[in-house]
Structure formats: structure tokens, C-alpha cells
Amino acid sequence: MRRGVNWSARAVAVLAGALLVGGFGLTGRALSQPQKEGAQLPPLIGDLLRGRTVVIDPGHGGYDPGARGMRSIEAKINLEVALKLRTWFQMAGARVLMTWSRPGEIPANRKYRVRQRMDWINAQGADLLIDIHCNSGASSYRGPQTFYWDGAASYHLASDVQDELRYFTSTRRDVKRIDQYVLRYAKMPAVNVEVGFITNSQEEHRLMTPAYQEDLTWYIFIGTERWLLKGRWPANLLESPPPTDLLVRD
Numbered sequence: 001m002r003r004g005v006n007w008s009a010r011a012v013a014v015l016a017g018a019l020l021v022g023g024f025g026l027t028g029r030a031l032s033q034p035q036k037e038g039a040q041l042p043p044l045i046g047d048l049l050r051g052r053t054v055v056i057d058p059g060h061g062g063y064d065p066g067a068r069g070m071r072s073i074e075a076k077i078n079l080e081v082a083l084k085l086r087t088w089f090q091m092a093g094a095r096v097l098m099t100w101s102r103p104g105e106i107p108a109n110r111k112y113r114v115r116q117r118m119d120w121i122n123a124q125g126a127d128l129l130i131d132i133h134c135n136s137g138a139s140s141y142r143g144p145q146t147f148y149w150d151g152a153a154s155y156h157l158a159s160d161v162q163d164e165l166r167y168f169t170s171t172r173r174d175v176k177r178i179d180q181y182v183l184r185y186a187k188m189p190a191v192n193v194e195v196g197f198i199t200n201s202q203e204e205h206r207l208m209t210p211a212y213q214e215d216l217t218w219y220i221f222i223g224t225e226r227w228l229l230k231g232r233w234p235a236n237l238l239e240s241p242p243p244t245d246l247l248v249r250d
């Protein structure tokens with residue numbers, strides 16, 4: 001069972017984030033005006049991401065299609081998911097760079113060169129890297145899983161993203177340390193989100209569905225926001241409930 005999201009739920013999450021960031025500027029008027037479909041997110045959420053650079057790397061592309069499902073190829077889904085993830089980060093004020101962003105951008109006759117891609121990623125001075133892939137395995141395997149290689153920052157980023165994905169999909173999968181080229185050589189906090197199993201026909205169908213992609217990327221985005229929040233605030237403050245004087249506004 002996946003949990004759907006709607007715009008009012010998103011607005012609540014954004015406002016809760018804004019409260020945690022400092023509570024400044026948040027008025028009763030803002031709370032009483034839920035966000036309309038397609039509306040901009042409140043600017044406060046951007047406080048965490050404004051001025052930061054996020055690299056999103058849709059895995060594979062060009063010559064390399066990645067894993068194959070019954071009706072889809074991994075590279076295509078990776079790109080569709082990555083583009084939706086980019087939108088959330090852009091709405092929050094981040095500078096988002098992608099290793100590729102159009103279907104034909106990596107020519108079909110050009111081999112996927114992970115080392116070149118990695119050199120480019122490392123030259124961007126990015127604050128974090130999110131790789132997007134689809135998993136493959138036995139047809140019964142399902143659920144997204146977030147991987148990291150080294151460093152507390154990557155581990156915590158992976159954990160926060162996976163916590164959100166566990167909530168969203170009810171998967172029991174947990175973060176996993178894995179030696180992948182991109183994760184090993186990234187010079188910034190880096191995670192690889194395997195968004196689901198392309199080899200599970202039900203999950204493949206979901207992964208091909210734009211509305212599901214949108215929800216999925218929302219939770220990846222929110223997990224990243226949680227990680228950024230923790231980086232800003234002392235742990236003991238995050239573990240205690242929000243101060244009531246910030247929550248009550250007359």
C-alpha cells in the first residue's frame with residue numbers, strides 16, 4: 001500500500017518545516033490559506049536549500065539502457081523521476097544540475113562513461129548528489145531502497161530519505177552501504193535512490209505512472225529537507241517538541 005499525497009498535505013509538511021527552521025514570518029493568515037493546486041511553495045522552505053547546489057544523476061542513458069522491465073527500460077524511468085525531483089528542489093530555491101535531462105541528450109551510439117560523468121559531477125562544487133536508479137531482481141522483490149558508501153553525512157542523508165520512502169511505500173527495506181563507483185568517488189554527500197524494482201510488474205507499472213513518480217519524488221525531497229534541518233539544528237533540539245510559542249499565533 002502506498003500513501004498518496006495531496007497538495008494540502010504537502011503544504012502542511014512545508015509549513016511544519018518552516019516552523020522548525022525558525023518560525024519567523026509564519027502568520028495565522030498563511031496557515032488559514034492552504035496552497036492551491038500548482039501554487040508556489042511558501043518561500044520559507046527555500047531557506048534550507050536556497051543557494052545550495054544539488055546534482056541529480058539519472059542513472060544510465062544513451063547506449064546503456066540499464067535494467068529492463070516487462071514494458072519499460074530503466075534509463076527512461078530514471079530520467080522521468082529525476083526531472084520530477086528537480087522540480088521540487090527548484091521550487092525550494094536550490095540550484096539543480098543534472099548529468100542529462102533530455103531523452104536524446106546522451107546519443108544512443110555513445111557508451112555510458114561513468115568516470116566522465118563523475119568527473120563532471122565533482123567539478124560542480126555541489127552540496128549533495130542524488131543518483132536515481134531502478135532496482136532489478138526476483139519478480140517478487142519490491143520497494144525503494146537508498147544506498148550510500150562513506151561518511152556520516154551520506155549515511156544520514158540516505159537514512160532520512162529512506163525513512164520517508166518507508167513511510168510512503170510501507171517497504172521494510174533499510175539503507176545499505178554499497179560500493180558503487182558514483183558513491184565511492186563523489187566528493188560531496190551522495191546517495192543512490194533505487195526507486196523500486198523494475199522487474200516487479202506491479203511496481204514497474206507504478207514507476208511508469210507520472211502521479212506515482214511525483215509522490216515518490218516528493219518523499220525523496222522531504223527526506224533531504226529533514227537531513228538539512230538536522231545539519232542546522234543541534235540534535236537535542238530536534239528531539240524535543242517544537243516550542244509552543246512558535247505554534248500558537250493569534
Ligand SMILES: [Zn+2]
Pocket residue numbers: 059060066067074133134
Ligand atoms: Zn541502474
